[in-house]
Amino acid sequence: MNQEERDDSPRSGDASRPSASSCKASVRRLAVVAIALIVSGGCSSTSDLGTSGVPVLGTWSYAGQQVAPNAASLTGSLLFTEQTGARIGGSTDVVESDARGQQRRLAGPFSGRTVDSTTVDFELVLGAVTRRHVGRVKADSLTGTWVESSTSGLPTASGTFRAARVR
Numbered sequence: 001m002n003q004e005e006r007d008d009s010p011r012s013g014d015a016s017r018p019s020a021s022s023c024k025a026s027v028r029r030l031a032v033v034a035i036a037l038i039v040s041g042g043c044s045s046t047s048d049l050g051t052s053g054v055p056v057l058g059t060w061s062y063a064g065q066q067v068a069p070n071a072a073s074l075t076g077s078l079l080f081t082e083q084t085g086a087r088i089g090g091s092t093d094v095v096e097s098d099a100r101g102q103q104r105r106l107a108g109p110f111s112g113r114t115v116d117s118t119t120v121d122f123e124l125v126l127g128a129v130t131r132r133h134v135g136r137v138k139a140d141s142l143t144g145t146w147v148e149s150s151t152s153g154l155p156t157a158s159g160t161f162r163a164a165r166v167r
Contacts, residue, residue, distance in 0.1 A: 050085045050086030050087070050113065051085060051086060052083070052085055052086060052114065053086055053113075053114025053115060053116055053117055053118075053119070053120070054114050054116075054117055054118055054119070054120065054137045055083065056080045056083060056088055056114070056120060056137065056142075057080050057081070057083050058079075058080060058165060058166070059077055059078070059079050059080075059165075059166040060077065060078040060079075060080070060142060060163040060164060060165050060166060061076075061077055061163060061164050061166055062074065062075065062076050062077055062078050062092065062094055062161060062162075062163045063075050063161065063162050063163070064094070064146065064159055064160060064161035064162070065159050065160050065161075066096070066157055066158070066159040067158060067159050067160070068157060068158045068159070069156075069157060070098060070099065071098070071099050072096050072097060072098045072099070072159075073096070073097050074094045074095070074096050074097075074106070074159075074161070075094060075095055075097075076092065076093050076094030076095055076106075077092065077093055077094070077166075078090060078091075078092050078110075078163055079091050079092070079093075082111075083114075086113040086114050086115075087111070087112075087113055088111070088112050088113060088114060088120065088122060089109070089110065089111040089112070089122075090109070090110055091107070091108065091109050091110065092106070092107060092108065092110060092124055093105070093106075093107040094106050094107070106126050107126075108124060108125045108126050108127075109124075109125055110122045110123060110124040110125065110133075111123065112133075118136050118137055118138065119134070119135070119136055119137075120133070120134070120135055120136075120137060120142065120144075121133070121134045124146075126148075128150065128151050129148050129149060129150055129151075129156060130148070130149055131146045131147070131148045131149075131157075132146060132147050132148075132149070133145075133146045133161060134146075135161065135163075140164060140165035140167075141162065141163070141164055141165075142161075142162065142163040142164075142165075143160075143161070143162045143163075144160070144161055144162075145158070145159070145160050145161070146158065146159055146160070146161055
C-alpha cells in the first residue's frame with residue numbers, strides 16, 4: 001500500500017473521520033458554490049437601481065448616541081432627497097455633544113440603498129471619515145446602528161441612532 005492509499009483510508013478507532021478524498025471533494029463543491037455566488041452577485045451593474053424598498057423621502061429628526069470610543073450625543077436632521085429604485089441619498093446636519101459639553105457640527109451628504117421593505121443602509125460622508133448607518137423603518141420611525149471608518153477603512157467610532165419622520 002502506498003502513502004496516498006494509507007492517507008485515504010479510515011484510521012482504526014476513527015471511523016467518523018472523513019477520508020482525504022471526500023474532504024477534497026467537499027472543498028471542490030464549496031469552491032464551485034462560492035464562485036457561483038460571486039458570479040451571480042457580480043452581474044448587477046452600478047446603473048442597476050434595484051427594486052424600490054421602504055419609502056423614506058422627506059425630513060427626519062435625528063438623535064444618536066456615540067458609545068465608542070467616548071460617549072457623545074447627536075441631534076439634528078436627515079433629509080432624504082433622492083429615492084430611485086433602491087438607491088437613496090440626501091444630507092444630514094447634526095450637532096455632536098461630548099461628555100464635557102463640547103459641541104461640533106457634523107454635516108454632509110449621504111448615499112445608500114433600501115435593502116428590503118424595512119431596511120436602509122447608507123454612508124454619511126464627514127470629511128475624512130464616513131459613518132455607515134444601517135437601520136429599520138417602522139411606520140415613521142427609523143432605528144439602527146452606525147460605525148465610523150477612516151479613509152484607511154479602520155473603525156474609529158460607533159453608536160446607535162433613531163429618527164422620526166417630520167410631518
